[in-house]
Amino acid sequence: MTALHLWLRHETRTTERRTPLVPSDARRLIESGVTLTVEDSPQRVCPTEDYAAVGCHIAEPGSWVTAPRDAVIVGLKELPDEPAALIHRHVLFGHAYKGQPGASALLRRFLAGGGTLLDLEYLVDDTGRRLVAFGYWAGYVGAALALLHHRGRLTAPLRPTSKEELDERLRAVAGEARALVIGALGRSGRGARVALGVAGADPTCWDLAETRDLDRPALLDHELLVNTVLTTSPVPPFLTDQDLDDPGRRLRTVCDVTADVGSPLNLLPVYDTPTDWDHPVRRLREEPVLDLIAIDNLPSLLPLEASGDFSAALTPLLLDFEVDGAWGRCRERFDAAVRELGAGEGKPSDG
Template identity: 25%
Template sequence: MKIGLIKEGKNLPDKRAPFTPKQLSYLSEKYQGSLSFYVESSPFRCFSDEEYIQEGIEVVGDISFCDLLMGVKEVPASQLIPDKTYIFFSHTIKEQAQNRGLLQEILKKNITLIDYEVLKDENGNRTVAFGHWAGIVGAYNGLWAYGKKSGLFDLKRALDCFDKEELDQELLKVQLPPIKIVVTGTGRVGKGVEEILDQIGIRKVGPKELLLQYFDEPVFSKLSTEEYYRRKTDGGYDREEFYTFPDKYESHFLKFAEVSDILMAASYWDPKAPKLFDMEDISSDEFSISVIADITCDINGSIPTTVRTTSTLSPIYDIDRDTFQVLSAFGKQNSISVMAIDNLPTELPRNATEDFGNQLIGNFIPELLKEESRILDRATITKKGDLTIEFIYLKDYVTTTED
């Protein structure tokens, strides 16, 4: 099997890759005779063409001879090669309107699409993800934004750091007053956020402590869904029921918004679940949050102030508390500053690529070598131009022409 690493085509191009040069060298040697690897030349990738060449990997201008094409972000519809097998994050399984055209083109071009997001083990756990690095960069960016907004400290942008080691040195500059930070999410992303907050010495407290106690130092609390969702009928909570029937629940998050200064949103959100708060709530004098790092980055999703994504070049916009209009970054002293970059790990691309590549080596490559793989079958959205049984629910999504 010939496997090609494609040049990222989205604008702005993502700097990540599925594998580092050393990882491809390792795979080429281990699976010699079964798998061969090629890299499409790219001026944007965090690892240069020369770094791959030095590891003995062939860099090519035309990748169309490969059997499997591996990328990271969505491939622009115009760049899709017909009759090929691709694997990348397609962002279509939630029926995202912005990628409907992409999935339509995939079907039209007779393409087989595997999606990293639905690569799961037999217990339903995801086996490959960038979530940890999204949490790390998202938390850093949240602190960067607070520093800019308050004028208390000035950090280098994460994307200007060569790697995590340099970012760690920047974090030494953080000097926070006795503020409260609320974090949603206990998975990979939430753990990445917590790693950064721990690193700068912010004390972790329980949700009740955050709500009820005064502190003379900065603190944070990490919330599970049980802390801010409750059943509509009786105020109770059942984890299995919530994830199966989230529409039976309502948000109880405002009590945290009344005491917190920064929100770092790192929890997966089901569109059927209630939003954490309503846009109208931010106009209340009791809504204390002034910086939101929305790492989940669902447009009009769990965080109503996330009305659009931001980019690595323009990472912040503000929301006016009274008019709910979008303002320029840090446009008013009392506005809410929102960070909603949708590809956060690309700001530390070398570290993120290495971690992701290790996950692929352990969990994806072995499945490729199997004659039959249930794991790959379940992660295949389209097969030779048709939706698979697992994803037949997307039929109306791809046949609809309007949002």
């Protein structure tokens, strides 16, 4: 069997500091016989020289387009618009299976080149549980930003920081807050609860039982909402425009950790574009005031902690890359999406 060649690409999004593989795990892969090429990236939280020191080959940013056809291109966020035809197997968060903007265009690029999307969101065990995720840190950062804003202490533009520095800021605004975390038992919900706890807030915690029959007046009676639920099947929305116009609404700050904008399954369909590091907060209503935070790469604000945890979970799976299991399920989901595009039953090449 041909040795696995992984190619860690530079992220083109300027606010993306995370990496799916940290140098210590890169060393582990190389010692197991994997060839690992790493593109230089001045914004990646781990310096390029640290990868070179453990035996990685170093390449120019964006050079994955000319990588050997059998190389597996590993990244996190969106691919650049070119090339139009994608010939490789790509590991990333594709956001291509729920009708999001640009989803069909991305899938057609894979069809054009014979490549394959192995979407990290669909890298799951045989019960459907996700095996790699940034969820904990997304929830942690999202709740922290929401609380800081609620206390009038959030400054923009946002900048990457460390957990120690963020916790210091949270402790500086400590006190009770009438906060609600939806999806409280999941990874993101757990992170949100911990961050709120650092600031001395004891949030109301809702999960499946509470959202099956949503108590909308109770939701609107909270001052701060952190939503961490990302659904894959139709569910009644948690907030509607009508709720926002309720004159008795106490809700003032909403953080949508999922930022599932453009999806028909969006549980907070009260906004149509995410916020970002330069403009992290958007006002949705003036009277009574309601502000939104919906940043789609929250964990990149704690890039070292988030990358270390993610890499630790991904590395064992990459060591079993050619084994069916979770990667086979990823491929099956891609094939299903291709069929949904009306591309027929033929399967594109693995490269």
